[in-house]
Amino acid sequence: MARANGAPTNGSAKGGAEITFLEAIRQAMFEEMERDPAVLLMGEDVGVYGGAFKTSEGLLERFGWERVIDTPISESAIIGAACGMSYLGLRPICEMQFIDFIVCAFNQITNFVAKGHYLWNAPAPMVIRGPSGGGVHGGPFHSANPEMYFIHTPGLKVIYPSTPYDAKGLLKAAVRDNNPVLFFEHKFLYRRIKGDVPSEDYTVPIGKAVVRREGKHLTILSYAAMMHTSLETADALAKEGIEAEVIDLRTLLPLDEETILTSVKKTNKCLVVHEDTKTGGIAGEIAAILFEKAFHDLDGPLVRVTSLDTPVPYAPTLEEHFLPNAKKVFSAAKELARY
Amino acid sequence: MTKQMSRELTRQQYLDLYYYMRLNRAVEDTMVKLFRQNKIVGGLYSSLGQEAISVGTAYTLQKKDWIAPMIRNIGALLVKGVPPRDIFMQHMAKYDSPTKGKDGTSHFGDLDNLHIVSPISMLGDLIPVMTGVAIGGRYLGQKVVAMTWIGDGGSSTGVFHEGLNFAATQKAPFVLILENNLWAYSTPVRRQVPLENLADRAKAYGIESYIVDGNNVVAVYTTAIEAVERARAGEGPILIEAKTFRRLGHAQHDPAEYVPKEMRAYWEARDPIALYEKFLTREKLLDAAGKKEIDEKLDVLLTAEREFAENSPMPPAEFAQGGVYCTGDDCHKIRAKWERSIGEVTPPKSSVKPVWTVPGFGSGRGSGGADAPIHFGDTPAVMEKPANNSRPAKVAAKPVAKGAKKARAAAASASRKARR
Numbered sequence: 131m132a133r134a135n136g137a138p139t140n141g142s143a144k145g146g147a148e149i150t151f152l153e154a155i156r157q158a159m160f161e162e163m164e165r166d167p168a169v170l171l172m173g174e175d176v177g178v179y180g181g182a183f184k185t186s187e188g189l190l191e192r193f194g195w196e197r198v199i200d201t202p203i204s205e206s207a208i209i210g211a212a213c214g215m216s217y218l219g220l221r222p223i224c225e226m227q228f229i230d231f232i233v234c235a236f237n238q239i240t241n242f243v244a245k246g247h248y249l250w251n252a253p254a255p256m257v258i259r260g261p262s263g264g265g266v267h268g269g270p271f272h273s274a275n276p277e278m279y280f281i282h283t284p285g286l287k288v289i290y291p292s293t294p295y296d297a298k299g300l301l302k303a304a305v306r307d308n309n310p311v312l313f314f315e316h317k318f319l320y321r322r323i324k325g326d327v328p329s330e331d332y333t334v335p336i337g338k339a340v341v342r343r344e345g346k347h348l349t350i351l352s353y354a355a356m357m358h359t360s361l362e363t364a365d366a367l368a369k370e371g372i373e374a375e376v377i378d379l380r381t382l383l384p385l386d387e388e389t390i391l392t393s394v395k396k397t398n399k400c401l402v403v404h405e406d407t408k409t410g411g412i413a414g415e416i417a418a419i420l421f422e423k424a425f426h427d428l429d430g431p432l433v434r435v436t437s438l439d440t441p442v443p444y445a446p447t448l449e450e451h452f453l454p455n456a457k458k459v460f461s462a463a464k465e466l467a468r469y
Numbered sequence: 470m471t472k473q474m475s476r477e478l479t480r481q482q483y484l485d486l487y488y489y490m491r492l493n494r495a496v497e498d499t500m501v502k503l504f505r506q507n508k509i510v511g512g513l514y515s516s517l518g519q520e521a522i523s524v525g526t527a528y529t530l531q532k533k534d535w536i537a538p539m540i541r542n543i544g545a546l547l548v549k550g551v552p553p554r555d556i557f558m559q560h561m562a563k564y565d566s567p568t569k570g571k572d573g574t575s576h577f578g579d580l581d582n583l584h585i586v587s588p589i590s591m592l593g594d595l596i597p598v599m600t601g602v603a604i605g606g607r608y609l610g611q612k613v614v615a616m617t618w619i620g621d622g623g624s625s626t627g628v629f630h631e632g633l634n635f636a637a638t639q640k641a642p643f644v645l646i647l648e649n650n651l652w653a654y655s656t657p658v659r660r661q662v663p664l665e666n667l668a669d670r671a672k673a674y675g676i677e678s679y680i681v682d683g684n685n686v687v688a689v690y691t692t693a694i695e696a697v698e699r700a701r702a703g704e705g706p707i708l709i710e711a712k713t714f715r716r717l718g719h720a721q722h723d724p725a726e727y728v729p730k731e732m733r734a735y736w737e738a739r740d741p742i743a744l745y746e747k748f749l750t751r752e753k754l755l756d757a758a759g760k761k762e763i764d765e766k767l768d769v770l771l772t773a774e775r776e777f778a779e780n781s782p783m784p785p786a787e788f789a790q791g792g793v794y795c796t797g798d799d800c801h802k803i804r805a806k807w808e809r810s811i812g813e814v815t816p817p818k819s820s821v822k823p824v825w826t827v828p829g830f831g832s833g834r835g836s837g838g839a840d841a842p843i844h845f846g847d848t849p850a851v852m853e854k855p856a857n858n859s860r861p862a863k864v865a866a867k868p869v870a871k872g873a874k875k876a877r878a879a880a881a882s883a884s885r886k887a888r889r
Contacts (some may be wrong), residue, residue: 167814168805194819196608204631207597214601217580219805241589249572250587252580253795255803284793308795308803
């Protein structure tokens with residue numbers, strides 16, 4: 131993937147192109163840094179090496195040492211320094227080499243970064259992004275889905291896209307947002323998922339879900355890698371005469387209640403599929419919203435298909451058992467459709 | 470590095486330092502009264518006896534420079550230009566306070582004018598944040614210095630290390646004042662840190678440090694101004710250990726009975742304001758009339774400021790709901806203030822190496838590795854049996870400022886007594 135002067139090879143020439151999920155993220159950072167000199171990138175091995183997954187390849191050559199900063203292995207320092215930079219009107223992007231390590235900076239994020247605007251009217255326009263999720267046999271410390279730690283923190287926004295188009299558009303929107311935004315990139319999708327992106331500049335609005343597939347019998351809510359599992363399941367369900375409406379949440383905080391409620395009021399049944407573990411996962415929050423706002427519209431229980439309540443195990447046999455898959459979603463959906 | 474106390478101040482500077490120390494103490498005295506009248510909503514922390522550090526360090530800064538105060542740095546806020554009423558109202562949770570009642574104490578900031586970053590209660594967190602301010606300011610060409618304070622206790626946190634180390638690798642224009650007041654709540658410094666001088670921590674980051682008598686405001690100022698100028702000139706972050714003593718408890722509720730009497734007596738005899746008054750009188754910079762003038766000025770000012778604060782209303786209950794998120798340009802227009810050509814940081818010029826790059830940082834493709842000094846280590850290709858008498862090399866002792874040495878010896882003696 132050699133690029134002259136770090137310029138993207140795809141998608142920026144003319145007429146749009148099909149690119150990988152990973153390239154979408156790289157393009158978003160590249161284009162935002164081209165557009166606005168206030169945008170910087172900081173993280174471990176993001177410069178010379180181009181990032182552990184090569185999401186920042188070519189950025190150092192293009193934007194130089196002051197804008198692409200290789201840091202020590204110090205997540206709290208990365209987040210804290212980014213927050214300080216944001217106070218000067220800069221818009222730093224912080225990479226967590228694996229999103230699992232974001233918890234090393236938990237205090238900085240939840241106490242410093244998230245509370246500043248509420249407490250002393252200090253906006254912190256910054257993005258914290260990194261590879262998340264399992265299915266690649268990364269083991270218990272390289273497979274995390276830590277979104278819920280942060281969804282419980284007022285002041286943050288949390289994005290978890292599933293397509294290259296959304297990844298690029300939402301990351302650009304995150305960079306331009308005046309608030310701290312956490313941006314999770316499911317690493318299983320990095321090189322497996324390709325999609326078209328337009329050649330011109332665009333953003334995808336934060337806080338808006340999207341209906342990926344229309345249906346009338348039940349609603350499947352999902353995001354990130356499980357979005358693709360859900361769509362695969364919906365195809366299988368259709369062969370049995372069950373038309374599932376599949377919604378990609380895309381932004382988890384703030385949650386798009388309107389799109390969720392509109393769909394559930396139509397289908398009267400809701401299944402939530404997420405790769406995060408069950409207890410305290412976002413499905414529980416969605417259940418509470420539906421009980422509060424769509425109780426009389428429900429014809430069946432809210433069903434959750436999630437990972438097991440365990441750490442992410444390493445062995446492929448164990449991890450496959452731990453994770454949700456199309457088969458599990460299919461049987462849960464069939465069960466729900468009977469109501 | 471030990472600071473030579475030679476720099477001369479102007480008459481006005483000498484008197485400013487005195488005024489701000491007096492103001493610092495008078496503001497806190499007023500708050501003790503408010504606390505006793507139950508007008509302060511939460512806790513009240515005191516910097517009694519530590520005023521020389523807050524004032525002497527903050528007084529070295531220019532208007533454009535940035536500070537992030539800790540709980541015992543009311544003096545730094547006053548020097549920066551915060552009116553006393555704001556400090557009173559913060560403590561009283563009033564609607565006209567800088568945070569409008571959403572937070573208390575010195576937890577407030579000002580991004581636009583005074584360049585103050587609000588602290589949080591988790592110690593050490595300001596160090597990486599102010600490192601970021603320093604790096605960001607340099608990037609924008611503003612030539613600003615960022616300063617924050619930490620205590621002996623706060624220097625035990627992990628984020629102290631992460632922040633200072635990152636600042637050092639970045640050569641950030643950042644000055645960290647380590648106020649060693651000998652007590653972290655009830656825990657004496659020796660149980661926090663097994664070091665004689667906390668300034669020694671600087672060695673681990675390859676940065677310069679100073680030790681200064683924190684009760685000598687002139688020494689604090691002359692040390693800090695040198696550090697600030699060096700940091701501004703691009704020499705990298707600097708750590709200053711100011712040796713002092715926390716005269717009151719952790720906060721108002723704490724009688725601090727764990728502090729040995731001899732230790733308290735030693736430091737009470739070295740009150741920074743009393744010491745400075747004697748100095749100013751001796752140097753004929755202050756006489757009885759001048760002192761009386763300041764007494765009256767403070768009295769008039771603080772009576773008015775206190776009255777304003779007391780008359781401010783409590784925030785309306787529903788105010789609790791808003792403000793979690795910035796809603797966009799209607800809320801904040803975020804703009805970086807560029808003081809260098811944007812052309813330097815946008816392609817094609819942005820690929821030029823900045824002058825502050827740490828020599829030897831990075832190697833190989835794309836990092837200018839050809840210029841990097843290469844050291845492969847001292848391991849011989851053949852293994853030898855180690856000699857039996859091998860022992861760690863002795864670290865050479867470093868000279869320390871006179872006052873600080875005495876203070877330390879007394880503190881050590883006091884804490885030895887305390888252990889008996």
